[in-house]
Amino acid sequence: MPGSKPESGARQTQNQASDPSRIKRVRPHARLEAAERRPSDPKPSQRPNSHQAGAAAVCLADFEPLAKKRLSHFAYEYISSGAADELTIRWNREAFDQIRLRPKVLVDVEKIDTRVTLFGQEMPHPILLAPTARHRLSHPEGEVATARGASDAGATFVVASLSTRRLQDIAPAAKSPLWFQLYDLRKERREFVRGVVKEAEQFGCRAFIVTVDAPVDGARNRVQRVAEQLPPGMETPYYQKANAGAGVVLPIMGSMGSFTWEAVEWLLSVTRLPVVLKGIMNPDDADQAVRTGAAGIIVSNHGGRCLDTLPASINALEPVVQKVAGRVPVLVDGGIRRGTDVLKALALGAKAVLIGRPYLYGLAVNGAEGVAKVVNILREEFQMAMALTGRPDIRSIDRSVLWE
């Protein structure tokens, strides 16, 4: 789109990002380059190879081959793989590709406003970073770099229980609020989890995500085939107290099969923060989640990493939205790679979306800058898709934007 004002070489802060006057016009990629440069940064010609590699990426798919070159074989297999035959991974993408868009022309799209509010938190755009384990596999700074990159792009970052850095290090790097993900709420772990909950609250996390779709591990054949294991020193302080270093053999989590609705009630009794259940595909489960007191739902098949042959999460979204009937916000993740995917998800009733693998590849390619660039590209594509379909703000996105 013509007429864009690049942001004068400064990084985009949370405040800037949420200022609608700053998000009104898009000029793809030129602005990204400017937005990423800090005054203290070396000139492009002096930058290390990682930056040059990151600069070559113009869409989310470009980051994967770049990341593959930088990651260990184990790390690449761990991040990119899914369960069993990886049919669900494939379907997550194919389902988005099959949805077609219906444009509306001659609408005033001079200003595009992507702001959304979730649980009282205003966000400059509806793209969040999904909880993903072990960021130090992708970058030495791990979740600290992710938090910095997320903030620079105005994205809320959901820190995983399997984080390899502590909140005392992550929180100061984050200018956008963090959320925190919990896995295992079995009775025998509650004393430990209560401590984690308190720590997350103390460091300003604004919501808890409870992942409910992984009571046991999926058949992660590609990871099983790799002879390597987790590198030494890869501690996960919010999941295992002991050092999860060399010699720890996947499966990663083991069984937590006795984790039921009662555990969600327990969590609700020990925190006042919103509790959001992640990994719901069945509308009846969504209904029970709302009745139990969940503040939100994430429709997700765990990026195809748990139960293979689950349908695409975008195909599961609408029945869940219908069942929930506006009682709580519904979010979705799985296979979101394009701004048009974000538009489609919102058209089908999602309030926001999360991405997983793409930002891990960004992290591997270029640390915090890579994470920010992934989010910024997706956001700019989303703004373009809104403009090109005649939808100037989030409220104007509904099912009529789909070609059916």
Ligand SMILES: Cc1cc2nc3c(=O)[nH]c(=O)nc-3n(C[C@H](O)[C@H](O)[C@H](O)COP(=O)(O)O)c2cc1C
């Ligand atoms: C390497 C990796 C680790 C993950 N770890 C977790 C986790 O610890 N907790 C969780 O709830 N989901 C986890 N997920 C799933 C993501 O939260 C998210 O549902 C999924 O990545 C979305 O699909 P996408 O990668 O296609 O965007 C992980 C995904 C990946 C790729």
